[in-house]
Amino acid sequence: MNFHNASVDIADSAISQWPDTDSLYRRFDALVKQPIRPIRRDAMAKVLDYFETRCQGSKRLSEQAKQVIPGGVQHNLAFNYPFPLAIRDARDAHMTDVDGNRYIDFLQAGGPTLLGSNYQPVLAQVQTLLHECSPITGLLHEYEVKLAELVCQVMPGVEMLRMMGSGTEAVMGAIRLARAYTGKKRVIKIGGGYHGWSDQMVYGMRLPNTGRMEAIGIPRGATATTQESLPNDLDAVRRKLMWNRLRGGTAAIIVEPFGPESGTRPATRDFNAQLRKLCDEFNALLIFDEVVTGFRAGMGGAQGYFGIKPDLTILGKCLTGGYPMAGGIGGRRDIMMMLVGGIGTTSKRAFVGGTLTANPLSCAAGYYALLEMQRTQAAVKAGRAGDRLRQGLEQIIERFGLPYVAYNMGSIVHLQTSGVMLLDTSNLLKLVRAKNEAKARKHMMEEMGAAYTAHGVITLAGSRIYTSLADTDDVIDDALNRFEDVFKLV
Numbered sequence: 001m002n003f004h005n006a007s008v009d010i011a012d013s014a015i016s017q018w019p020d021t022d023s024l025y026r027r028f029d030a031l032v033k034q035p036i037r038p039i040r041r042d043a044m045a046k047v048l049d050y051f052e053t054r055c056q057g058s059k060r061l062s063e064q065a066k067q068v069i070p071g072g073v074q075h076n077l078a079f080n081y082p083f084p085l086a087i088r089d090a091r092d093a094h095m096t097d098v099d100g101n102r103y104i105d106f107l108q109a110g111g112p113t114l115l116g117s118n119y120q121p122v123l124a125q126v127q128t129l130l131h132e133c134s135p136i137t138g139l140l141h142e143y144e145v146k147l148a149e150l151v152c153q154v155m156p157g158v159e160m161l162r163m164m165g166s167g168t169e170a171v172m173g174a175i176r177l178a179r180a181y182t183g184k185k186r187v188i189k190i191g192g193g194y195h196g197w198s199d200q201m202v203y204g205m206r207l208p209n210t211g212r213m214e215a216i217g218i219p220r221g222a223t224a225t226t227q228e229s230l231p232n233d234l235d236a237v238r239r240k241l242m243w244n245r246l247r248g249g250t251a252a253i254i255v256e257p258f259g260p261e262s263g264t265r266p267a268t269r270d271f272n273a274q275l276r277k278l279c280d281e282f283n284a285l286l287i288f289d290e291v292v293t294g295f296r297a298g299m300g301g302a303q304g305y306f307g308i309k310p311d312l313t314i315l316g317k318c319l320t321g322g323y324p325m326a327g328g329i330g331g332r333r334d335i336m337m338m339l340v341g342g343i344g345t346t347s348k349r350a351f352v353g354g355t356l357t358a359n360p361l362s363c364a365a366g367y368y369a370l371l372e373m374q375r376t377q378a379a380v381k382a383g384r385a386g387d388r389l390r391q392g393l394e395q396i397i398e399r400f401g402l403p404y405v406a407y408n409m410g411s412i413v414h415l416q417t418s419g420v421m422l423l424d425t426s427n428l429l430k431l432v433r434a435k436n437e438a439k440a441r442k443h444m445m446e447e448m449g450a451a452y453t454a455h456g457v458i459t460l461a462g463s464r465i466y467t468s469l470a471d472t473d474d475v476i477d478d479a480l481n482r483f484e485d486v487f488k489l490v
């Protein structure tokens with residue numbers, strides 16, 4: 001099953017070095033054990049003043065939005081304190097809001113735009129497709145085949161691909177497929193991981209061990225066969241597999257291969273390889289959720305980086321280069337054949353669908369975006385930008401004597417200041433304590449996000465940064481100066 005992609009030279013790897021997880025977890029522990037270190041109150045007043053004086057257009061639009069859109073916000077990852085910014089244009093490494101303020105864009109729409117925003121060569125191809133065909137026909141288009149061929153060529157575990165409407169849909173489909181193929185029901189996820197918002201996966205989200213905490217509106221039955229296991233705890237996974245074996249078995253283990261929440265709690269170097277072994281031992285399928293890592297960790301994704309072949313792979317985000325309908329299930333041919341589509345199919349199948357799924361626009365965008373990622377070595381270059389940013393952040397943090405923790409896996413950079421996502425929830429007592437503490441820490445994270453924005457840097461939820469091909473050394477150095485200005489306010 002395992003393979004080692006010896007041809008990937010470290011110089012060509014998007015991840016120059018896997019973080020030292022022992023040291024990181026010690027630093028996380030130290031961060032959450034001490035009181036929060038937020039921005040000084042007088043300085044925070046000035047940050048909020050930026051929004052009042054410079055962002056009136058955004059404020060007006062967000063007020064208007066509240067009348068017709070619940071809470072005025074439709075993006076879970078977007079930063080929206082003190083109110084959401086309305087963006088006028090996004091290009092390469094920058095965004096400009098409706099008031100004309102320019103920002104370095106480290107949100108990158110939540111991850112898909114590895115080439116930078118609105119990458120012109122892909123836009124040109126999409127425009128040609130729209131003129132020649134139509135965004136949608138409901139019938140087969142050449143770009144479906146081209147995209148699938150390319151993904152099968154670069155991703156070690158993908159022998160066949162079926163497009164889906166989103167990462168969430170792809171996860172739903174993959175789990176259904178795993179159950180159909182194995183004839184088993186139970187699915188183990190790693191606590192704190194995000195696998196979209198389907199009924200069965202709103203379980204143990206964000207913080208490990210939180211089970212149904214966010215499962216409002218979801219019947220118990222829908223999560224009854226979902227189990228969560230603490231990150232990096234292989235013994236706990238084994239125990240679950242053994243317990244399940246006595247009750248009909250485990251259909252699949254689903255995992256974000258870099259660790260829950262895009263590596264917020266990084267996986268230890270060997271964790272995925274051990275999961276692979278456990279899946280083989282217990283006849284469960286291994287599902288890699290590569291919605292974030294797919295193509296961002298290199299063309300071969302996290303599976304290429306770790307040298308592990310999952311049975312099924314979930315793709316999203318980068319798969320369509322920032323264009324709509326980003327979702328896909330890839331995997332072993334014998335399993336994938338249970339996803340046969342069309343009317344008149346008599347074979348036993350796991351049913352999936354979607355009117356707009358696999359439309360020519362998404363497939364053309366994805367095909368050309370992936371080709372460009374390959375040609376430009378986008379993941380490697382974005383990874384180097386991530387390294388440069390993380391190194392700079394570490395230096396500033398150290399110089400200022402702050403407890404914050406910066407780390408990265410290539411172009412996925414984490415900047416933990418409040419530690420809210422790192423609270424210890426490993427037992428009931430700690431979980432109760434964490435729930436009480438989370439509110440203040442979450443607010444601090446919002447304040448940090450607001451302060452970065454007021455200094456011209458947009459992050460993901462004030463704690464994560466995606467770099468892209470567009471992030472030159474100049475962009476990163478500019479960003480570091482801005483982060484330094486924010487840390488001076490603490």
Ligand SMILES: Cc1ncc(COP(=O)(O)O)c(C=O)c1O
Nearest residue numbers: 166167168194195196289291316
């Ligand atoms: C690891 C992971 N899986 C699944 C999803 C869900 O994808 P989508 O938002 O396209 O439904 C996300 C979204 O952020 C994700 O990060």
